[in-house]
Amino acid sequence: MGSDMGRLARPLCGIIPPMVTPLEDRDALDVRGLERLVEHILAGGVHGLFILGTMGEAPSLSHRLRHELVGRVCAQVDHRVPVLVGIIDTSFVEALSLAQKAAEAGADGLVLPAPHYYPAGQPELLEFLRHLVPQLPLPAFLYNLPNYPRAMFDPETVQAASDMPGIVGLKDSSTNMIYFRHLQFLMADRPDFALLMGPEMLLAETVLLGGHGGICGGANLLPRLYVDLYEAAHARDMARVQTLHRTVIELGRTIYRVGRYESSFLKGLKCALSCLGICSDFMAEPLHRFRGPERDIVQKYIEQLGITANGLTVPG
Amino acid sequence: MGSDMGRLARPLCGIIPPMVTPLEDRDALDVRGLERLVEHILAGGVHGLFILGTMGEAPSLSHRLRHELVGRVCAQVDHRVPVLVGIIDTSFVEALSLAQKAAEAGADGLVLPAPHYYPAGQPELLEFLRHLVPQLPLPAFLYNLPNYPRAMFDPETVQAASDMPGIVGLKDSSTNMIYFRHLQFLMADRPDFALLMGPEMLLAETVLLGGHGGICGGANLLPRLYVDLYEAAHARDMARVQTLHRTVIELGRTIYRVGRYESSFLKGLKCALSCLGICSDFMAEPLHRFRGPERDIVQKYIEQLGITANGLTVPG
Amino acid sequence: MGSDMGRLARPLCGIIPPMVTPLEDRDALDVRGLERLVEHILAGGVHGLFILGTMGEAPSLSHRLRHELVGRVCAQVDHRVPVLVGIIDTSFVEALSLAQKAAEAGADGLVLPAPHYYPAGQPELLEFLRHLVPQLPLPAFLYNLPNYPRAMFDPETVQAASDMPGIVGLKDSSTNMIYFRHLQFLMADRPDFALLMGPEMLLAETVLLGGHGGICGGANLLPRLYVDLYEAAHARDMARVQTLHRTVIELGRTIYRVGRYESSFLKGLKCALSCLGICSDFMAEPLHRFRGPERDIVQKYIEQLGITANGLTVPG
């Protein structure tokens, strides 16, 4: 791995949006939309970009398209911020192959979930890491997936893994805040190990109590909002934290709750980006974009909340 | 209900410890231990006392013993702080009977979980409240039980219930912080409705972002620690919050994790109180006190952390 | 316990309906309906009667009403078949008290779930039984509750418990057929220990492969159907088993699936009994009876399936 380690700050701090993947069809990128989306996000002052995560529909995409996406994004970002690439696959060999493509394309880091198909014990997860990590060409963040409580790295497993060169942090999307506090306690003597929060509704409290930042889905839409909230929390500006946190929750009560199924968050986000003219809202199976009635509701929320492609307009 | 409503502050704020129930046997109180424990907790400056909750082993106790406990505690506290009484029973009639005993004994409020045996829909929970609440002789807090995700009040159900005279707040032990943030958002225009956190590891972030306080089990052992943390968070004294929060997490990594089963938290707490000479650690079936080896570990942690009956000794 | 052991066949075999509790109000029995229901069930040739289980809404009823029910049912049955009484309570002391009332009223056996509020380990469950069983005045069946996977007796725990005098069988409502087969294998050398199935949809296969019978809720409505199916399965009359099994499944696809919530089974059953004029369909909180539209659907199914108070009419 060697010199590549140097490109990532230790710990990586701030807002690293988990980019949605603009699609024209199930196996075709929305190339213009992708370019607009990357610039939209970077204009918000984010501290990195995470592609091919759960928000990026990675598990639904072909490996070919994933490779194309990594290439395009790395070229366009061109080292303005670090690019992290999710290597979500149930196969060791395929995950490693994704990692190699990411390195070739010039990415800065990897995001690596526990194997999630077979229920593995913690010693098996640790052995998996001992086999895989030395072969990874880039530094990697562990990843507790949303909705997979059985594929979580125990705090003690994270602690053991943090001694492997190449493991530089963790993204926790478990929504289990007690787990996160345990983990912070255990890792207190490793200030270079990044502890990053998945769900954006927990960003404020994460940073106020010592977490390093967030992988906030909403930062696809309103990158500046999350950067501002991160900075306010980091600066302990409590009044500002309260105001911005409230806006984050309001998004969660509106745009993310339009549909009937658990994927409403992702659908609402892609729909809103489409309403703002940033990129297509096509989704790969098994998900599908909102149809007319849901889109109308999202459009209404966008106006109500004052969301524009340039951020939130302050009413009055 | 009438005039009793007046005795409780609206909203009820601060630390209201969920008292463990000192037992000599499965149907006999440790009367001396109970007296010592009440005084120990009150000496910590707490803002209320909650008896007969999950930490109080209420579901394991006979109704006779529960009545005796309510009487003894109310008499001893003698209105120095408000006393809240859990009415945990799967039967409407039995829950109401517990509520009446609490009122007769001079308690100040009730804590009311959703019926948890049958999986009820949210409209059924709301109807349950519409039938029960008008008959309650004291104001009541809703209660999301730990370990019963199917018996949780949805945020919208809480909002509807908050319009019933007599429902004055909610205790959330679900550990689901995203739920709690949704709830706070919905209740933003009801500053008199108390939103209280169960798990003590989430106290700091709860209060920093607008929650009203905590029902912290550890406050049986170290009441002052939690009162101090509440006050620091309320005053936005971030340096002090960090220090005290860290101590709270440390308890969670030590005394509460000695046993093999999920009840370790409760067993460790009762064991520590016994080690300090405050009360008996007898537990009603199906739980049982720690045996020798576990007790030795708890004793070692007590010394290591500097815990005494008078609070934490500062090392150095 | 002594001589009472003798009244129950070892093993208890056949159909033992879990009787619903006819109610006029939340704390008042429908006394005439109760009498009609008991006679209706006994007329079907059942091998026992189980009261105060999950189907009997026991957890929703006051202890006073439970005692009244036990008294009335035992008096009316008058030893024509064995009466089993559920002692579902989270408290050791209250469960024992229920057991004593059952013995005083002349019941023949008890049905005892694992304590289900606190998540107990298997050694804790076994210790619970070691404390409680010697004090029980009647022989008891262990009971794996529906919907409480964490309160299940492991096969090895059942095996250990079966050596305690007074434990004479198990009712399994877990719906986990692999669990049941493991249990049968372990208990193969104890042909006197009854292994009884809860969900009626699994009755046929239970008996075909060596189980002793079923606690079938539908036998409140159509007792003869389940008795016939039990006998056909016991006699290995496969053609008859197929026909009757199909009717059982059809009930599960119609009358039990009318409502929106998980309690539809219980609501549909009480509603059908009311439609046939056997007893009231009042339900104690948190459940409630079907309203008009759902009742109309149940009524339609009753006609469609040819259900009468005297059993199924054969079409044609």
Added chain:
Amino acid sequence: MGSDMGRLARPLCGIIPPMVTPLEDRDALDVRGLERLVEHILAGGVHGLFILGTMGEAPSLSHRLRHELVGRVCAQVDHRVPVLVGIIDTSFVEALSLAQKAAEAGADGLVLPAPHYYPAGQPELLEFLRHLVPQLPLPAFLYNLPNYPRAMFDPETVQAASDMPGIVGLKDSSTNMIYFRHLQFLMADRPDFALLMGPEMLLAETVLLGGHGGICGGANLLPRLYVDLYEAAHARDMARVQTLHRTVIELGRTIYRVGRYESSFLKGLKCALSCLGICSDFMAEPLHRFRGPERDIVQKYIEQLGITANGLTVPG
């Protein structure tokens, strides 16, 4: 799809073992072991062979190796029995690609799980099938995965899917027997639609009550045992069913329960095959083969049960 439909019996009945994948390394087949294993299984008189399922570690294998395996197995089987190929991938495009490779290699059918990464609603699953199935080059069986209750096809979804040309049956590994009975009832007018059971402990009751067969993991080791049990159940030879069923359960109480983790079934099976000299027990990450102590226990069970490469030796 056309003429390929004709090669599979409708419905497909009997025992179709889910073959384990003999590996020399994480990305290398144990080619000699594979040949021996295929012949070992076919010698047992099985009615088909299912490769690349959960038992075959498909999610842990590279696509390259999966393609190699399909080619080798189809060539070796050479149409002696139908070969079914699992297309387990979270991506529509990748699943389709696997299907095409299977068709090119000469396989007879596909086994298709619901997309299991994102929690999809039933209408989304049906839409997924409406998009994918017309593009499949071979007839397909739906597949309810083990351990993924959220990725199950509802009975009504199966019914709707069964009208699509190309969907010819379902393999249910959910272990939910009530679900299976509902499904059989709904599909009663479609006798050409195969309903196959995953867990072998449920094979006897599946076939006795009208199911079409089983995808029994244990048939890797003892193919004849499961063929005999299927035939006995089909012929309603209840005495023989009881004896053979008991042996199946005994395997489940011994060889499959040696390890600590949920993957013990798969590890025990591969270990036993290795002990008998049939193929390697190497497992791809995140699983790993049993080490010495566990292997010794498996070896002991093999002797105790009288298992040889030629089947069960009858003691005495």
